Amino acid sequence: MPLTLLAEQALNGLQLGLMLFLLAAGLTLVFGIMDMINLAHGTLYMIGAYLAATVAEASGSFVAAIAAAVVGTAVIGMALELTVLRPLYRRSHLHQVLATFALILIANELVRIIWGAQPIALNMPAALSGPVELAPGLRYPAYRLVVIGVGLAAALLLYVVVVHTRVGMWLRAGASDREMASAMGVNTAWLFTAAFGAGAALCAVAGALLGPLLAVQVGMGENILILAFVVIVIGGIGSVRGALVGALLVGILDTVGRTALPALFRALASPEVASEAGPALASMLIYVLMAGVLCFRPRGLFPARG
């Protein structure tokens, strides 16, 4: 593999990983702090993308679209938290799975009723729609570079908030021991709503940013939700650092697997076997990684709770 291609694939893996991180960070916070399985997290991502597409269409401004999506989705997320999810915190994971599964069904139908069954358009700003030359022979889509930048910025921001601020201290305390957090006098109800809103906002950032690269359609949340779950389980539920490491691992492994495995099989096996086994194994790779991690570290790479 030539060096430029290798560099390009590394960037691709990084970019996929960072996007997964945006989704996984919110999920892992909600999970860690509230001990809540939220299958509807992907739904917030979908709502973010739809809001962004609608505002972009109406205003013509991509920045306005992202801002509106972030605010709108955070509000919807907090409203959801206050009405439906709050009564579920003390219930078993089973009930949380069922209720949020129901939310997926409802949200998908509502989106279909409001926006129709056809995918809708969300385009990147024209200025970013081409490639840039990073090095001789290495052209990379400008938009994906922006996505990488935003992903890194979000990761950095989260790191600063979680590690260096009072809110972050509460979050960490909440993730490791909820009783202790409330004993410390933290208003957990407010903290939960805010954390949920923040998670929803991160979803919206991911949805709005990925919209120009992916189809904005009903059901777009579920595919990516499963990936986000894989990420946080690998990283250790409740750990933002784990989510980052897990996301990058998944992003890079998936990218490497998709390019290297079929090539490897072509070199080793008959074309018949290769064209079948290569893609099959590549599809499974991240699940194999997750099962492997859990086999040796049943609580993920960075368990948040002792």
Added chain:
Amino acid sequence: MTAPPGLQVDGLRKRFGGVSALDDASLAVKPGELHALIGPNGAGKTTLIQLVSGAERADAGRIVLDGAVIDGLPMHRRVALGLARSFQISSVFPAFTVLENVALAIQARSRARCAVWRPVAGQAALFEPARRVLDVVGLGARSDIAAGALSHGERRRLEIGLTVATGARLLLLDEPLAGLGPDESARVVALLRTFKGQAGILLVEHDMDAVFQLADRISVLVHGRVIASGVPQAIRAHPEVRRAYLGESTA
């Protein structure tokens, strides 16, 4: 070399992260003896129970039960060999009745413990011995209510009953008096006295009056190390113990 009968603990070490919880702890419990383990908070008493019962693995050291090394065995295998523990915080089956709780412990050592056909209900072989255990711990009259509905004191006694019902020859009791009022405490002390001579007991307890009333021998654990072992009078007189521990706690 054949080890003497009873429980031998040799040179146990355990670290959590950078902190040493047990550092070369050794002690021996003879068959039928009530052996108390005392020490200040954080001395490593519960860690020792965890390691001996098999809930956690030691970093180094040896645990021998009646001549057989049991270090590597999972907890349920150690129970089968005759070593059972109780928990500092009562750990029962709240949805099961009191009688069913104890019957479970009997079931654990019956040959048909995982049978799939004959209903449990009506199996006298499980419930008769369970009733006898309940009579011993004084819960005979409460056998048909759900364990979740018991008072704290009753639950402490069920906790002991569950441990006894395993039929173990050596019991590890982790603070059986924790949180009990004087009346309930006296009941449990009387109960423990009836076990003396029938089963070896390693008793972790903070109630010094109870310890000195009951124990045949006492070991003192400080900073993860057993600093003294002997009959109660000897321990009471032991200068190091007085300095390290009793001096503060009897004040």
Added chain:
Amino acid sequence: MASTLHIGLRPLPTLVLVASLVLLPVVLTAVDQPFYIVLASRVLIYALIASSLNLLIGYGGMVSLGHACFVGAGAYTTAVLVHAGIGSAWLAWPAAALAGAVLAAMIGAVSLRTRGVYFIMITLAFAQMAYYVVVSLRALGGDDGLVLPRRTGYGFGLDPHADMTFYYAVLGVVVLLMAGLRRLLNAPLGRALQAIRDNDVRMEAIGFPVFRIQLAGFVIAGATAGLGGGLLADLNQQVSPSLLHWTQSGTLMVMVILGGAGRFLGGVLGAAVLLLAQELFSDVTTHTALGIGLVLLAVVLFAPAGLAGLWRQVAR
């Protein structure tokens, strides 16, 4: 003996239930509505599959989000056997159960090392792997699945393609297995599973091999689901990867929780209500999912013990 754990059978309602299930196809044939015989067969099969998941979730405390892969294993086993010319249900159905059991043993051996959310996710991961294996293998028809040229036969001159005959075969299997499941739950192993659900640490401390018992429960549930998959392959005369899709695992879980996890007939009730609701809704609207979603949400918020629990609440 006072026990809330023993699953008793009141003779009269049981008799009424079984008798009405036996009479159902006769009545439906009399009113010339054979379609509902097929629907009833489907409900029975899903009742069995949901009950096997109820054994895991409700009685064993093992919240598996990968149960569909055992159904798929059984279904594909049956389909492959039929394609290989082995067309007897007496062979194909036990083989389907065996396939479910073997897969469950492998997945359980790894997954049961984890607890809680991690268990939910690792079972999902394994099911996803199984899904991608099936989608990718051309020998299994890939995304198109496999069509069974005929149903597996029972001998004795019976025609499995007659809706009524097939219904009775399914009914026989389901009643037999539900009876077996009841015995299992009342037997020492069933007790041990429920006790582990409530307090696994204590079970280990009184001498039960917790891991092995959970694995046994997992394998039994996998075998039952595999058998259900075999029946499903026969019913539809086709198998496809959608049987193994994660939303299918989710739907099975919905059935269990909707009906009442840890209630003996919870799985049966959940499967019946969900499938019949889908059938009713789909006649009037294509926004079926909206209705189902709202109903589910209402159940979780207002009847957390499921419909079986609600029934008890109302009856009181």
Added chain:
Amino acid sequence: MTKKASLLAGIALLALASTADAADKIKVGFMSTLSGPGAALGVDIRDGFELVAKGEGGKLGGLTADISIADDQQSPDTGRQVVERFTKRDRVDVITGMVFSNVLLPVMPAILASGTVYISPNTGPEDYAAEKCDPNFFVVSWQNEDTASAMGQVMNDRSLKNVYLIAPNYPGGRETLNGFKRTYKGAIAGEVYTRLGQLDYAAEIATLRAARPDAVFFFLPGGMGTNFIKQYVSAGAQQDARLYTPGYSADEDTIKSVGEPMVGILNTAQWAHDLDNPANRKFVADFQKAYGRLPTMYAQQGYDAAQLIAAAVRDTGGRIEDKAAFRQALHAARFDSPRGRFRFNTNNYPIQDYYLREVVKDGAGRITNKTIGKVYTDYADPFAARCKMK
């Protein structure tokens, strides 16, 4: 448990409520993918189909049309259930509507076993084109390889010598690439099968560009195609190797959701909304009036499925109870298809023309398909020869 009993009573009542057949109407079972990510296609087929009945005041060929619409949720298991309902409870005369071959193939044996006619408004699988061709199975759209093989021809004509192929790893994907390779004569720079439902194609696009092909032929239905095109164009790869695809990945629905990046994509289809014939002008105008959007291939196919039924009903004088006559009328039906000339081959698959379309920005700034040539005239699929049906 008494709850169960009342449920059963409910079912019995429901059964009694359905009425017996009336001879003065035609019952159509329309099952399509109407929810989930594949719903866009199913909805277009349905809208096209209903347009015909609406135009006739709720009738098809003079008979009152009783159309039951059901959602297969893109699952063969659900599809099978619907088919049982159509054939055993509603006893419909015709079934139609399915989008995806992975739903159609598993349920088709049950439909054919019941003796019900099926009219496929979309997928035309190889299975029923050759030896297994069936007098009750009609395809009003195309054989699955047709548009791809037309594109192979286009690439030969354009002297493209080194083409890169990409499709999802499922039977439909392989079938389409086979169709392409059947006619394409040049070298293959690479052939990649991706995960079904894949989101990110950055890695594949990078590998693809490194292979330096003259052109790329891709078949990625639904959202996969949208993702691929958006990412391909933003990588600037369209300048190096142009995108070619069967019409389904470059139709008005995809254009609407992708927008600007679609411009320049070449695709082949049996129909285009700018074909100049009266039937097409009426169809496109009626569709836009009724639904406020441009029709797609799917809409046209659904429209023709309904037109086909209407023509056969008309030709039999409404006597559709005579199944043999009805089948015969369907096979021989003459109707004004928006695509122009259309007739059935011996295997009940179409003989029709194929066009080359290019996505352009038209004078009004609207991005849409423009027909730029005809590839095939009276094209018949290569499997018909193996069909023994006369």
